[in-house]
Amino acid sequence: MPEYSLKDSIITSLNAQEPWPDNVMLFQPYEVEQILLPDNASCLAVQAFLKMCNLPFEVEMRWNAEFMSPSGRVPFIKCGAFVVSELEPIVQFAANKGVSLCSRLSSEEKAEMRAYMSLITNVLVNAELYISWIHEETFNSVTKTRNSSVYPWPLGWIQTRSKRNAVTKRLKALHWHDKTLDQVLADVEQCCKSLSQRLGDRDYFFGSPTELDALVFGHVFTIITTRLPCRGLAETVLRHSSLVSLAKRIDEKYFKRP
């Protein structure tokens, strides 16, 4: 888990008065040959959030983005002298600068939004980690090659091994490691069902775009567009057409290339 010290939050809030600079950069791994499913989802979610807020940024791809990040996870943004990683701290950081998507929500709605966001981190992220690192076929044919693509031999092998151990440890602690693929997919199905029930036939979860929409978009869009040997995950998500159309809507609106 990332550590945030009191000092950092004080510095961050002191910095609140300054407007959003123009030279903000978002760092992430190489999209074509390196990035993995869970990382891609969170990078896309942050990008969608920043675009929803209309905050300018540039995407910078680095092989060592993961190691440059203060929390060890991608993506992170560099805003002046500040380095902030992952969606929630970035949302907080933007809010300190007076940019927020959920300011008009009531506190119950905010609590509800947080609950759905943690549902996604607890289910979808773990499922993506499970598929990428524990599911043998996916690990061997996709994860291994992609994760070691930026390192010379035998460093790639060493890095892949140590990262797999770290992910295994995490999933074991969360009791996900012993699940079968079917159980994982059932969890995903459950998660998608509650999300699509909440969404109903609205355009966005709370009427207008919020960080929850950004997060859902990041995961759903990544899962349905990534080709993996294990089709189960994509098929499960594709069954929930309202989520898929939400992802398509956000893609159209914010990511449409001219």
Added chain:
Amino acid sequence: MGTVHAKADHGEVGGGLFEFEEPVDLDDERTLPKPSIQLGGVRARVDRVHVDGLSRTKDDVVRGTVNDLFLATDFEDVILRAHKVRRALDSMGCFRDIGVLIDVSSGPDATPEGLEVTFQVKELSRIVGGINTTVSENEGNLVIGVKMPNVLGRGERLHAEYSVGHRSTSNFSIAATKPFPRTPLVPVLTTSIFQQNHEYPWSGYRLLDRGVLLDVAFKTSPRTTHNLQWEGLVRDTSVLSKTTSFKVRESSGPQMKSALRHIVTVDNRDEPIFPQRGTRVQFSSEVSGLGGGVAFLKSELLGEANVPLAENIVFQVSGALGVLHDMFGTELTEHFYLGGATTLRGFRQRGAGPHSDNQATGGRMYWASGVHLYTPLPFRPGAGGLGDLFRSHLFANAGCLAGPEESSAMYLSSLSQVRVSIGAGIALRLGRVAKAELNYCVPIRACAGDATAPGLQLGVGAHFL
């Protein structure tokens, strides 16, 4: 100083016992203590050599070492060769005490001028452990070591070491050494596996090196040592804190390096610490990029000359020069850094040269020099005892470090932006490998961005400029 006891046997011809208690420098022109006997003219030959106390040391290495003795033609020669053999046996690192005994030979095969030489040796125990403290580049370490000398009977050594530093870094290494004492150039082959942790708060990063080092050391002359090394390592660079400069942050991540290195050292000094006279020159060159993700050429030249001006007053000039040529992937960790109590005094550690957010990012070319005047402590307190561990000195340092991004023309101009500092202080010898210095420093010239440290500065290390 050695003593030669000559015990003239009454009545018997040529009988005697010669015993060395200390390493003797018989090559010296020094006169032997009285009573002096002319040994050169006495004809003698060695009939037999005994080596007592061998158990696991293999015969062939010992035989190879003592063979020299049989070539002696007169008595002086026998003594000199016996001494040389003693030293050779000592340098094998297998024995604790070595005694030499020369006697007339007896028995049926004895020749008229025949002698018997007996070496009494005590083998080192199979396993030796120890806890000690070491000092390296401004870091003190507690070292726990286990040594297995003479594992296979031919001087092979296994050495494992675990150390904890006062900056809470931990390192370990396991090294296997195999000497070849009877081959020309006396090569010594060493293989080691290591993990090293280093923290560089001045640059805001931490290193974790894990790797393999193969080393062949050989001598082309008694004073010239060569080291040919191959090093393969995986280096994990991570930033120390959230406030670390972004430039340092950019170079974090794991990296693999495979490098060939050649180090030649010519050391003519009389002492490694506080020498009276002599010079030392070390030239090291490194080619990295035989596999791995980083490729560069790196050369470094270090020199030192000592001139005695009067008794115990020594004038020392030293200099250092380094060039790094990057091919690809060279990060901050390979850069040269300048400044600190062991290099450019009067500057903070890594204080001279390019900085980014107050963190040293190093350079790819540097030169540095120092002049010293070493004298004994004023009024010589404790002379002949503790006081001899101390020296007072006056010094002046100058140096320059050029950053990586400049063009070759810029390099020249930035290499002429000299930093200068002067000062005086007291130096303390720590064993025979390190020293500590407490200096009062006055930086005279610094450039924009340099971090100076005027006033008192304490430095501990093995190599000083």
